[in-house]
Amino acid sequence: MEWEEAASGFAAMGSEARLKVLRCLIRAGQSGLMVQEVQERTGLPPSTLAHHLKFLAGAGVVIQEKMGRATLNRADFTRLRQLADFILSECCSDQQREAANDG
Numbered sequence: 001m002e003w004e005e006a007a008s009g010f011a012a013m014g015s016e017a018r019l020k021v022l023r024c025l026i027r028a029g030q031s032g033l034m035v036q037e038v039q040e041r042t043g044l045p046p047s048t049l050a051h052h053l054k055f056l057a058g059a060g061v062v063i064q065e066k067m068g069r070a071t072l073n074r075a076d077f078t079r080l081r082q083l084a085d086f087i088l089s090e091c092c093s094d095q096q097r098e099a100a101n102d103g
Helices: 003-012 016-031 035-042 046-058 077-088 093-102
Strands: 062-067 070-075
Touching: 003 046, 003 077, 016 035, 016 046, 016 062, 016 070, 016 077, 035 046, 035 070, 046 062, 046 070
Parallel strands: none
Antiparallel strands: 062 070
């Protein structure tokens, strides 16, 4: 994953409302939720929710699928794992380097 991709993904999660929506979709699992279900669970106004879902989908952390006039929303677990791996990829490497130099 490139820095720009990672920054976009993390920026999408950078608001309390979008993080709330994303966690709601994560809890729903692979089956996802229709927009109205997300709205009921988060309490966000429909127009605000639509904006946040569009932002999350644009960053690739949410997948939207049109089903007639409704839209199914799912967390993109692959993308979220990639973001987690990116941010944790160098975890504790300085400590390991210092331990190697001390030994």
